[in-house]
Amino acid sequence: MQQIYQYGWIIPFILLPVPIFLGLGLLLFPTTTIRLRRMWSFQSVLLLSIILVFSTNLSIQQINSNSIYQYVWSWLITNDFSLELGYLLDPLTSIMLILITTIGILVLFYSDNYIAHD
Numbered sequence: 001m002q003q004i005y006q007y008g009w010i011i012p013f014i015l016l017p018v019p020i021f022l023g024l025g026l027l028l029f030p031t032t033t034i035r036l037r038r039m040w041s042f043q044s045v046l047l048l049s050i051i052l053v054f055s056t057n058l059s060i061q062q063i064n065s066n067s068i069y070q071y072v073w074s075w076l077i078t079n080d081f082s083l084e085l086g087y088l089l090d091p092l093t094s095i096m097l098i099l100i101t102t103i104g105i106l107v108l109f110y111s112d113n114y115i116a117h118d
Contacts, residue, residue, distance in 0.1 A: 004061055005069040009087055011097070014051055018043050041112040045105060052101045059094035066091075 022040050025033035033040075062069075072086030 004058060005071070005089060008058060008069075008089055009071070011051055011054060014054075015044070015047050018047060037115075038112075041108060045108050048101060048105045048108065052098065052105065055094065055097035055101055058089065059091075059098055062089065062091055062094040 018040065022033065025036075069089040070086060072084050074082055075085040076083035
């Protein structure tokens, strides 16, 4: 269970490759990238679905243990100043992860089908 919480920081970074590759594709190969719109939407929905599964697993673990997990690490340390970076997982956070990810998937489906007729 501790390992699930330990890798919770990966959730925001799972989706980053799709917009980076899409932006590079639009800069380097604009017509080909536009024609492959369905492929890019599939990748976005797939990665959001992976995040949804991961978030659901986190939420189940959160409900079973009923604890708050906080992970903080020092990012910048000087003599009189310390900048710490971290994340907090509590029941509200895990519910919001599931809710926002589900709405994101539904918005991607709707927008892809709406644009398909243009």
